[in-house]
Amino acid sequence: MANSSRGTLYRGQYGMWSWVAHRITGVAIFFFLLVHVLDTALVRVSPEAYNAVIATYKNPVMGLGEAGLVAAIVYHAFNGLRIILIDFWKGGTKNQKGLLWGVLALWVIVMIPFLIRHLSVVFGG
Amino acid sequence: MSTAVTENQNQDAQQPDAEGGQSIPTYDIVLQVRRYDPEFETEAHWDEWKLTMYGTDRVLDALHKVKWELDGSLSFRRSCAHGVCGSDAMRINGRNRLACKTLLKDLDLSKPITVEPIKGLPCEKDLIVDMEPFFQSYREIMPFLVNEDHTPTGERFQSQEDRERFDDTTKCILCAACTSSCPVFWTDGQYFGPAAIVNAHRFIFDSRDQAGDMRLEILNDKEGVWRCRTTFNCTEACPRGIQVTKAIAEVKKAVFASAL
Numbered sequence: 001m002a003n004s005s006r007g008t009l010y011r012g013q014y015g016m017w018s019w020v021a022h023r024i025t026g027v028a029i030f031f032f033l034l035v036h037v038l039d040t041a042l043v044r045v046s047p048e049a050y051n052a053v054i055a056t057y058k059n060p061v062m063g064l065g066e067a068g069l070v071a072a073i074v075y076h077a078f079n080g081l082r083i084i085l086i087d088f089w090k091g092g093t094k095n096q097k098g099l100l101w102g103v104l105a106l107w108v109i110v111m112i113p114f115l116i117r118h119l120s121v122v123f124g125g
Numbered sequence: 126m127s128t129a130v131t132e133n134q135n136q137d138a139q140q141p142d143a144e145g146g147q148s149i150p151t152y153d154i155v156l157q158v159r160r161y162d163p164e165f166e167t168e169a170h171w172d173e174w175k176l177t178m179y180g181t182d183r184v185l186d187a188l189h190k191v192k193w194e195l196d197g198s199l200s201f202r203r204s205c206a207h208g209v210c211g212s213d214a215m216r217i218n219g220r221n222r223l224a225c226k227t228l229l230k231d232l233d234l235s236k237p238i239t240v241e242p243i244k245g246l247p248c249e250k251d252l253i254v255d256m257e258p259f260f261q262s263y264r265e266i267m268p269f270l271v272n273e274d275h276t277p278t279g280e281r282f283q284s285q286e287d288r289e290r291f292d293d294t295t296k297c298i299l300c301a302a303c304t305s306s307c308p309v310f311w312t313d314g315q316y317f318g319p320a321a322i323v324n325a326h327r328f329i330f331d332s333r334d335q336a337g338d339m340r341l342e343i344l345n346d347k348e349g350v351w352r353c354r355t356t357f358n359c360t361e362a363c364p365r366g367i368q369v370t371k372a373i374a375e376v377k378k379a380v381f382a383s384a385l
Contacts, residue, residue, distance in 0.1 A: 007159060007169070007241050011219030015357030015370075016308065086355045086374060093371035096357060 018100050022079050025072035032069055063122030067115060074110050078103040150180040154229060155237035156187050158199065160251050169248070172196070173237065178229055184217055184240065185224040188252075201252035208364060211300030215252050216241040221302040221362035243305035245314065259301045262317045266325040266343055271336035287332040294327040294372050296365040303359035303369050309352050316352045317344065319359035319369045326372040329379060338383060345380045353377070 010016070043050040056062075082099045086092035092099070154176050161169035174191050185206055192199045203213040206225045213224040217240055218232060224240070232238055246254035272281070297320060304310050304318035325344055329337040344350045350373055359369040 007244075008216075008219045008239055010216070010244065010306065010308075010358070012306070012308075012356060012358045013361055015355060015361075019308070019354050019356040083355055086370070087377055088374075093355075093357075093360075093368060093374050096355070096370075 014097050014100050018079060022076060025076040028072050029076060060122055067118055070114060071111060074107050078106050151177050152234060153177050154187065154234050157237045157239045159241040161248050162250055180230055182229050183225055184227045184229060185213060187229065188224060200250045209298065211298035214243055214300040214302040216243055221306045223300060223364045226364050243301060245305045245311040256301060258314055259304055259320065262321040263299065263324060266321050266340055267336060268324045270334055272333060273335060281333045283332055291327050291330040293367050294323045296367050297323050298365060300364060302362040302364055306358040306362040308356055309354055313352065315348045317349055319373060322350055322373050322376055323367060323369055326376050329376060341380050341383050344376060350377045350380060
């Protein structure tokens with residue numbers, strides 16, 4: 001690290017990395033919504049065009065992409081609630097680490113059944 | 126004369142102690158410091174020294190050893206060297222710390238210890254940064270008591286509960302460890318930063334002060350409390366253990382409540 005001409009990365013802890021993940025998932029969701037608004041708007045152009053575009057989504061690569069999208073949304077949603085609690089709940093700042101574990105636990109609880117269902121549809125034909 | 130005699134006696138008394146198996150253990154460390162000299166280079170680089178230090182030494186002692194014995198051109202700030210003045214905030218092993226409060230034995234000595242200037246403020250030389258933007262924000266929140274009542278002949282009384290309300294934020298030593306640990310401040314130098322908000326908190330919640338609303342108005346700004354993204358870097362970096370993010374959250378709530 002020190003041989004490089006650059007400085008080191010700031011070694012922040014839970015709070016910083018949860019914020020980095022929140023920002024990355026937020027930007028990812030924004031770009032998805034942009035595409036999503038465009039493809040949904042196609043139904044106004046012609047239902048056939050809409051169907052044709054939606055049909056291209058039905059392949060394993062897009063299926064994995066959808067899994068990633070849901071993972072990002074679920075994290076962003078729960079962590080957003082955590083940030084609201086930190087700002088407005090009296091004990092929020094004191095329990096921020098515990099709240100983050102709660103967010104990750106909820107994320108796992110939601111993702112497991114979703115992934116079982118979703119991936120079996122994507123790869124099950 | 127008598128003083129000199131006493132000193133000699135003390136030295137004599139210490140001599141057998143140092144030789145008598147009670148000497149402090151030493152170990153070798155590798156210290157890497159990020160150097161920058163605007164007169165000779167355009168980019169910062171790393172310098173490395175191998176040092177033999179005592180078990181009771183701090184990072185500041187290692188920097189002193191380099192400056193006093195190996196390379197006098199190494200530049201850093203320090204005044205009291207005991208965690209009170211807040212001069213020697215720097216990034217030690219990637220985290221903002223006071224060099225005078227960081228014991229070497231608490232660091233991972235199997236790897237080199239890295240020391241860099243704090244982030245987000247312009248580097249002037251080696252570990253010295255320009256603190257002016259930091260103090261500018263501090264001045265803007267009016268860090269002084271505002272009370273238009275008649276000046277009392279004695280002290281302004283305050284209940285223990287009222288004093289307790291802002292006790293945590295009175296501890297600030299303005300070292301900038303919090304502000305320069307904030308990812309928002311790194312990219313947006315206009316942000317007031319944790320330290321300014323902490324010092325606003327100290328007066329906003331002081332029952333003797335009358336300008337709380339003005340400070341809330343100053344901080345209810347695009348670059349005010351709402352820039353805080355609750356990364357908790359500031360709370361983790363504060364050498365005085367101030368719950369910085371909690372103080373910012375309290376100011377947020379106060380701004381919110383005053384707007385209702």
